Amino acid sequence: MGGDRLETKTSVSVASWSSLNARMDNRFATAFVIACVLSLISTIYMAASIGTDFWYEYRSPIQENSSDSNKVAWDDFLGDEADEKTYNDALFRYNGTMGLWRRCITVPKNTYWYAPPERTESFDVVTKCMSFTLNEQFMEKYVDPGNHNSGIDLLRTYLWRCQFLLPFVSLGLMCFGALIGLCACICRSLYPTIATGILHLLAGLCTLGTVSCYVAGIELLHQKLGLPENVSGEFGWSFCLACVSAPLQFMASALFIWAAHTNRKEYTLMKAYRVA
Numbered sequence: 098m099g100g101d102r103l104e105t106k107t108s109v110s111v112a113s114w115s116s117l118n119a120r121m122d123n124r125f126a127t128a129f130v131i132a133c134v135l136s137l138i139s140t141i142y143m144a145a146s147i148g149t150d151f152w153y154e155y156r157s158p159i160q161e162n163s164s165d166s167n168k169v170a171w172d173d174f175l176g177d178e179a180d181e182k183t184y185n186d187a188l189f190r191y192n193g194t195m196g197l198w199r200r201c202i203t204v205p206k207n208t209y210w211y212a213p214p215e216r217t218e219s220f221d222v223v224t225k226c227m228s229f230t231l232n233e234q235f236m237e238k239y240v241d242p243g244n245h246n247s248g249i250d251l252l253r254t255y256l257w258r259c260q261f262l263l264p265f266v267s268l269g270l271m272c273f274g275a276l277i278g279l280c281a282c283i284c285r286s287l288y289p290t291i292a293t294g295i296l297h298l299l300a301g302l303c304t305l306g307t308v309s310c311y312v313a314g315i316e317l318l319h320q321k322l323g324l325p326e327n328v329s330g331e332f333g334w335s336f337c338l339a340c341v342s343a344p345l346q347f348m349a350s351a352l353f354i355w356a357a358h359t360n361r362k363e364y365t366l367m368k369a370y371r372v373a
Contacts, residue, residue, distance in 0.1 A: 125356045129290065132352035133278065136297060139345035140271050142338040143304060147264050150196035150226065151333030153315055155188055158327055171204055175227050182243025182322065184227070189328050196335055197261060201226040234261045242321055253317050260310040264339070267303035270296045271346070278353075294353030301346030308339050 146152070173179055174187035184200055187193060191202035206221035238254045241247035274296035281289040312332075324330060 125359070128352045128356040132290075132294075132349045132356070135345045135349040135352070136271060136275065136278075139342045139349065140268065140275075142342040142345070143264060143268055143271070146335045146338035146342065147197055147268070149335040149338075150194050150199045150201050151335040152197060152311060152339075153195045153336065154331055154333045155193045155324075156329045156331070157190055157192055157325070167204075171202070171225070174200075174202060175225060179227070180243045181238065185242065185318070185322055189322075189325050194333065197229075197264065199226045199228045234258070240321075242318070250317075253314060256310045256314040256317070260307050260314060263303045263307040263310070267300040267307070267342075267346075270300040270303065274300070289357075290353045291357040294350045294357065297346050297350035297353060301343050301350060304339060304343040304346060308336070308343065311336065 170187050170190065173183050174191075187202050188195060188200060191204055193200065193202045195201075201224050203222045203224050206223045235258060237249045238257060239245060239247050240250045274293040277289050277296070278293045281293070315330075319330070
């Protein structure tokens with residue numbers, strides 16, 4: 098009789114432990130899958146924001162008159178030696194857009210040097226872009242943009258360099274975290290995902306730093322180069338993608354760390370219960 102009761106009690110305990118363990122595994126697996134989805138979406142958003150040219154957009158009346166001055170402004174914008182003031186003046190006047198890698202302006206598709214074209218509903222424009230070289234990405238910014246004798250503006254210089262480097266650091270951290278997560282899946286263990294969560298947390302901080310540096314740099318630039326009359330500027334959808342990517346990275350990080358930490362803690366408790 099005593100042996101039967103002990104055996105029954107042991108069977109119930111094993112069944113309860115197995116049921117509880119299965120529920121924990123399902124909960125942690127769900128958190129892990131959601132974190133992976135958030136990580137994937139944030140990676141796509143970040144990569145798209147880096148590769149597009151709509152971090153900041155200017156709105157100005159279209160310059161229809163293809164005069165000599167306009168032609169010179171376009172040539173200076175597309176030239177290899179355009180300084181900060183030169184290309185920003187063109188961005189202000191010609192509905193410019195600016196990304197982390199390229200700057201673009203919108204100009205009339207056809208040029209008429211004998212007389213300006215008449216405005217029609219079918220008036221065509223074309224977008225011309227110029228990429229920032231690595232030298233331009235790391236070039237010093239001046240206190241008075243375009244004036245090399247005004248001294249180096251260290252704040253704007255390092256803000257520009259950070260907004261260029263931090264997105265790539267963020268992407269690299271997320272890719273490295275994905276590799277660790279893949280190893281966790283192969284090993285069928287949630288323990289390595291703590292490192293994945295920490296890497297995503299650092300990636301989110303880098304993305305947030307990118308956004309902050311870009312906003313600060315734009316505001317400082319507009320203080321030094323005031324926008325012309327009838328010209329307005331706003332942050333574009335590429336910038337918005339980076340803004341959305343940061344909280345997604347933080348949420349993924351929280352889920353990864355929670356799943357790994359809680360799984361380890363409850364596994365230890367269940368192991369102690371099983372031994373008892």
